[in-house]
Amino acid sequence: NIVMTQSPKSMSISVGDRVTMNCKASQNVGNNIAWYQQKPGQSPKLLIYYASNRYTGVPDRFTGGGYGTDFTLTINSVQAEDAAFYYCQRIYNSWTFGGGTKLELK
């Protein structure tokens, strides 16, 4: 079974900073990766599909990248409302999630 490992587990960032979080697959998954944002008490929200495609309505400060086993989610000019957990997910065959990265604002 594929394992998705996210790093770091948490990060504390100031508004306006740029942040990059990582997701590593234990096997080659091509571009079959999605990213989600989850705020406390809410269900996950789709941000990125096929590794680098922004979902409808997602601000362009969110950028996904990577292929194969290593993936990134970058947020340019972080806003206060971006404080949340972020999860990567391998899609197709088994929809395995990573353990998440918690983004806190200083």
Add this chain to the structure above:
Amino acid sequence: QVQLKETGPGLVQPTQTLSITCTVSGFSLTSYYMQWVRQTPGKGLEWMGFIRSGGSTEYNSEFKSRLSISRDTSKNQVFLKMNSLKTEDTGVYYCARESRTGSFDYWGQGVMVTVSS
């Protein structure tokens, strides 16, 4: 607009069976795959299984022996049943729609399930 809503018991005793209903609107169950995901304190987000637009199912091997997913298209409902519950099954259970790109574009609000005697 697309909406999904889970309803379930809230509290289930160990060894008993969990039944959750996901009621959808704004799209047809015969056009989309429907997924089930849970979020537990111990394991985070876990994919559980899905039902295809044609009605066949696939399950995560972690749950395969005790999980069943079904649907009633006339009522726009998808059902999750899981037996032999344990305390570590405590968590929030979500239904989600799988988009054409394999990602989950719409989620229900989730239903909190506590397994306790």
